[in-house]
Amino acid sequence: MIKRMWALVVNFLRDFFGEAIRGTKQHWKGIVIFNIILFVVIIVGMLTLLEATKSPKFCGLCHNMNIYIDSWKHSSHKDVNCIECHFEPGFKNELYGKWQAQAHVVLMITGKVPPRYHTEVSDASCMREGCHTKEEINRHDIVYEGVHFDHGKHVSQLRRGKKLRCVSCHSQIVQGKHMAVTDSTCFQCHFYKAEDFPEMRNCKLCHFKKREKVFIDANYNMPYNHEKYVNRGIACESCHLNVIQGDGHIKDNACLQCHAEPEILTGHFKSEKIHKLHVTDHKVECYYCHTKIQHLIVRVKKDYNPSKNKNIITAMKGLHLDANCFKCHNVGEHKMVRKMYMGTGGKGVKDLPDPMFKAHLDCSICHVRLKVGENGVAKGFVFRHSVDEIAKSCEECHGPLYGTLLKHWDKILSGEIKKTEDAVSSAKTSIAQIKETSSNNEQLNKAAELMQAAEYNLKFVKMAKGVHNIVYAVKLLEDSRKNAQEAAKLVNSSYKAKKLAAPLGCTELCHSCVECIDEESVPFGSVSFPHQIHVEDQDMECTQCHSTYENHGKTLIQGCSECHHGEGEGEVKCED
Numbered sequence: 001m002i003k004r005m006w007a008l009v010v011n012f013l014r015d016f017f018g019e020a021i022r023g024t025k026q027h028w029k030g031i032v033i034f035n036i037i038l039f040v041v042i043i044v045g046m047l048t049l050l051e052a053t054k055s056p057k058f059c060g061l062c063h064n065m066n067i068y069i070d071s072w073k074h075s076s077h078k079d080v081n082c083i084e085c086h087f088e089p090g091f092k093n094e095l096y097g098k099w100q101a102q103a104h105v106v107l108m109i110t111g112k113v114p115p116r117y118h119t120e121v122s123d124a125s126c127m128r129e130g131c132h133t134k135e136e137i138n139r140h141d142i143v144y145e146g147v148h149f150d151h152g153k154h155v156s157q158l159r160r161g162k163k164l165r166c167v168s169c170h171s172q173i174v175q176g177k178h179m180a181v182t183d184s185t186c187f188q189c190h191f192y193k194a195e196d197f198p199e200m201r202n203c204k205l206c207h208f209k210k211r212e213k214v215f216i217d218a219n220y221n222m223p224y225n226h227e228k229y230v231n232r233g234i235a236c237e238s239c240h241l242n243v244i245q246g247d248g249h250i251k252d253n254a255c256l257q258c259h260a261e262p263e264i265l266t267g268h269f270k271s272e273k274i275h276k277l278h279v280t281d282h283k284v285e286c287y288y289c290h291t292k293i294q295h296l297i298v299r300v301k302k303d304y305n306p307s308k309n310k311n312i313i314t315a316m317k318g319l320h321l322d323a324n325c326f327k328c329h330n331v332g333e334h335k336m337v338r339k340m341y342m343g344t345g346g347k348g349v350k351d352l353p354d355p356m357f358k359a360h361l362d363c364s365i366c367h368v369r370l371k372v373g374e375n376g377v378a379k380g381f382v383f384r385h386s387v388d389e390i391a392k393s394c395e396e397c398h399g400p401l402y403g404t405l406l407k408h409w410d411k412i413l414s415g416e417i418k419k420t421e422d423a424v425s426s427a428k429t430s431i432a433q434i435k436e437t438s439s440n441n442e443q444l445n446k447a448a449e450l451m452q453a454a455e456y457n458l459k460f461v462k463m464a465k466g467v468h469n470i471v472y473a474v475k476l477l478e479d480s481r482k483n484a485q486e487a488a489k490l491v492n493s494s495y496k497a498k499k500l501a502a503p504l505g506c507t508e509l510c511h512s513c514v515e516c517i518d519e520e521s522v523p524f525g526s527v528s529f530p531h532q533i534h535v536e537d538q539d540m541e542c543t544q545c546h547s548t549y550e551n552h553g554k555t556l557i558q559g560c561s562e563c564h565h566g567e568g569e570g571e572v573k574c575e576d
Contacts, residue, residue: 050098054081062108077179085121089128120283126166128195144181149208156480159189160197161272163280188286189294192248203236234397241364247292254289297360340464346476347453354469366393405510412503420458424564427451427484434492443490450487454480470509506542
């Protein structure tokens with residue numbers, strides 16, 4: 001049986017190949033032409049396939065690629081095909097990339113597509129012909145978010161012993177921003193264990209350009225000039241505390257996100273080797289292993305709740321000092337003070353934030369004195385509590401004589417509180433005299449409401465220490481006296497209220513200009529200027545002629561012609 005079957009197979013093969021040889025000899029020209037056509041079709045088909053798969057539309061066939069395609073369409077690379085970045089230059093590298101990409105097709109067909117692909121872009125792709133050049137990278141005039149940046153120092157040299165790639169700083173951590181600058185990489189390198197790298201501590205390493213004006217919150221009524229304070233030797237950390245949050249420590253079980261090999265999970269490797277494999281040889285985001293470090297100016301809002309920030313991990317040792325007061329202090333301990341500083345919390349008076357609060361300066365700006373080393377970096381601090389000590393903070397930032405301003409405010413406030421206490425006490429006495437005999441409950445209830453508001457504002461100013469916002473505090477006390485007197489008048493028609501003016505304005509709260517007003521004239525340029533006529537007779541405000549914020553106190557020549565050459569023409573002569 002087996003021999004017969006074997007004989008049949010042998011006879012089939014003999015006859016098949018015999019016929020094939022005979023047919024080949026007979027039709028060899030046709031076979032050659034057919035193979036040529038087939039070869040051409042295969043080559044054309046392969047080239048067409050290669051060209052078609054370059055299109056972003058092809059890449060977008062996988063639904064989880066759409067977010068990347070959409071961000072690419074709106075990026076500066078929208079005219080660059082996918083493979084020009086994701087494959088290294090050269091036809092061989094393109095074929096190799098296509099061969100590897102077949103795995104993605106298999107994953108899509110089998111329904112095993114990962115939610116996020118891990119891709120790498122080599123420096124050779126960035127530097128390919130027609131794209132970026134060494135000359136472009138070595139430019140020194142690149143500015144990002146106000147920071148002057150030098151690519152050469154970061155790419156051509158080792159940074160903290162690590163060789164960086166283009167994609168170390170340009171990636172797509174933030175969805176919708178294709179190949180944008182990854183800020184978190186900058187912060188990780190500059191601030192992680194910065195106490196071991198003194199050269200990284202100085203803010204001026206990045207922020208060395210002193211812009212002429214900075215408008216806080218884009219408010220053109222609040223121009224700020226850093227140069228004045230920098231030239232005075234004020235450390236950046238004096239104002240910009242808590243601008244770095246997080247310490248970048250390595251996450252627990254970070255390796256398990258990618259690895260399962262026992263030899264890796266139980267092994268011990270040097271930092272240099274790990275970073276070479278993950279940063280230089282392959283593109284692995286810093287935050288896969290490290291916790292994020294944030295670097296930003298915190299904008300405190302009126303609904304700010306410090307209790308939410310109690311557990312924030314502040315910056316690492318030796319860089320920016322931990323000035324999160326609420327790590328030690330009870331959240332409600334200084335609630336009234338904070339409200340006063342924010343210019344809110346009073347009754348019957350419009351909110352009026354202190355200028356320092358509007359500039360985003362926190363408690364530490366006055367209550368903490370930084371010890372600055374020779375390199376201009378803060379190395380410690382002491383607390384300031386008394387008026388005399390805090391007055392030194394005023395002078396250190398704003399210059400001589402500003403310390404006396406705080407003491408002046410403290411004195412004014414003591415007088416205003418005494419006047420208000422007397423007014424409230426007098427009103428309460430007057431109301432008490434009439435209350436027993438009066439039957440007008442409506443008036444009594446209204447008077448009680450006014451007295452409640454008066455006593456609340458008085459108590460608020462005393463508890464919140466009104467020097468934290470002197471203008472707001474004085475207005476609250478003025479309103480408190482007004483309410484008390486109105487309450488007394490409402491109940492007792494014979495009550496006579498005393499006229500108690502509040503010390504508002506430049507000449508009372510800040511400057512003692514009585515002597516300059518009383519003088520006949522003040523020299524200004526080539527003319528003599530009489531304050532008395534303008535301030536007392538014409539009732540003009542100081543700020544009509546003197547600037548408020550920028551170049552504070554500078555004389556502004558504006559509006560003069562309205563009186564001197566307008567309706568009042570003829571009343572004032574040039575020689576006057």
